[in-house]
Each structure stands twice: as structure tokens, then as C-alpha cells.
Amino acid sequence: MDRLFKRKCRCCLVSLSTTAPTEYYCSPECKLKNNNTVNISTDIVNGSRCHEMTTHVWPNGYAYFNHDKKRYAAHRLSWEIANGCSLKDDEWILHACDNPKCVNPDHLRSGNAKDNAKDREVRNRRPTRSATRSAKLQGTKSHLSKLTEQQVREIRYELTHLSNNEISKLYHTGVSNIEHIRAGRTWKHV
Incomplete structure (x- = not known):
């Protein structure tokens, strides 16, 4: 059975009970409102940054x-909070600023795929290779990467006297990952 944590929401001070030890907000809305990880950029669109x-x-x-063990797209939630209504699954949120990290409701509007x-088309934007789902991000550009290019070089060229098992313990990664690196099946660009 999961342990239950009782605390007050950091935004609205409502009491909450959660099984997540690092959850401090009663709702996604409070989490976004109280988020201290939002930077104000210098780009001005629609009179605001x-x-x-x-x-x-x-x-x-x-x-x-x-x-609460769910993942939310920040721009969609920001629009929902600002407009006081929920989006349908087929509704999209479009950015006037063309900045996908932006959550400023003044820069967001609802629309559809069309x-x-x-x-x-109007803004002459084409999806870049890195923005497509089929993109293969290499090395540390991938959010799944556990190693750096330098560590891969060390594994291939400097630690030849160690076994795959010893290296996997040293770098806190799986033995098969080390085998693939040494055989050249992964990290081919290094």
C-alpha cells in the first residue's frame, strides 16, 4: 500500500492528501499558477512578452x-485556466508567438489541425527534423540519454581493460548498453 502524504497546497493552501512524496499542489491549475520555472522572454507579441x-x-x-502521476501540456492548461473552460480532444492551442514553450494566455488561441x-503556411514554417516524431536525436540531445559523448569515448577507447559488467556499474547503466556502445551499434556518431 502506498504511503499517504498530507500537506497544504502551496498555491491556494487547501489541504491535500497524495501518494506522491514530491507533490505540493492540489491541482494542475495551482501548479501552473505557482510555477517558479517560468521565464519572461524579451519577445513581445500582442503587446506582452x-x-x-x-x-x-x-x-x-x-x-x-x-x-499526480499525469502529464499535462503546459500551454493547453494555461489556455484552459485563462478562459475558464476545458478543451475537447480535437481542439488545438495555437501560439501567436510561434514559441512552443510559451504559456502566456495572451499568445494562445484555440483552433484545430487545419x-x-x-x-x-502563412508564416512559412515547416516542421524541422527535430520537431517530428520520427526524429532520431543523437547522444546528449536525446532526453533518454544517460551518458555523455565523453563518457562513450572513455568506454570505447580508455576502459578496454574492464569488463562490460564493471563499466556498467561504474556509469550506472545496463550491461547491454555498454555492449552496444563497444560494438558500435549505438552512439555511432561518436
Whole structure:
């Protein structure tokens, strides 16, 4: 059975009970409102600056955060809070600023996939390779990476006297990961 943590929400001070030891907010809305990981950028759009979330960013550039074992797209939640209504699954949130990390409600509007494609065409934007789902991010550019390029070089060229098992313990990664690195099946760009 999970341990139950009792505390007050850091935003609205409502009592909450949660099984997550690092959860301090009663709702995703409070978490976003009280988020100290939003930077105000110098880009001015619609008379206001971008509010960029900087902590968690998906590989496609959009900011997100976790609450109560669920993941939320920050820009969608920001729009919902500002407009006091929930989005349907087929509704999109479009950025006037073209900044996927921005959560400033003044820069967001609802639309659909067709509206998004029209915006992309009008603004002469094409999805970049790194913004597509099929993108293969290499090395430390991947959010899944546990090693750096320098560590991979050490594994391949300097630690030849150690076994795969010893190296995996040294770098806190799996033996199969070390085997793939040494065989050249992964980290081919290094």
C-alpha cells in the first residue's frame, strides 16, 4: 500500500492528501499558477512578452509538467485556466508567438489541425527534423540519454581493460548498453 502524504497546497493552501512524496499542489491549475520555472522572454507579441516554461520540455519543444502521476501540456492548461473552460480532444492551442514553450494566455488561441496547418503556411514554417516524431536525436540531445559523448569515448577507447559488467556499474547503466556502445551499434556518431 502506498504511503499517504498530507500537506497544504502551496498555491491556494487547501489541504491535500497524495501518494506522491514530491507533490505540493492540489491541482494542475495551482501548479501552473505557482510555477517558479517560468521565464519572461524579451519577445513581445500582442503587446506582452512570452512566458516560457523551462523545466520539462518534450523533444518537440513543448513544455509540460507532471501532477499526480499525469502529464499535462503546459500551454493547453494555461489556455484552459485563462478562459475558464476545458478543451475537447480535437481542439488545438495555437501560439501567436510561434514559441512552443510559451504559456502566456495572451499568445494562445484555440483552433484545430487545419488552423494550425494554415498558420504554418502563412508564416512559412515547416516542421524541422527535430520537431517530428520520427526524429532520431543523437547522444546528449536525446532526453533518454544517460551518458555523455565523453563518457562513450572513455568506454570505447580508455576502459578496454574492464569488463562490460564493471563499466556498467561504474556509469550506472545496463550491461547491454555498454555492449552496444563497444560494438558500435549505438552512439555511432561518436
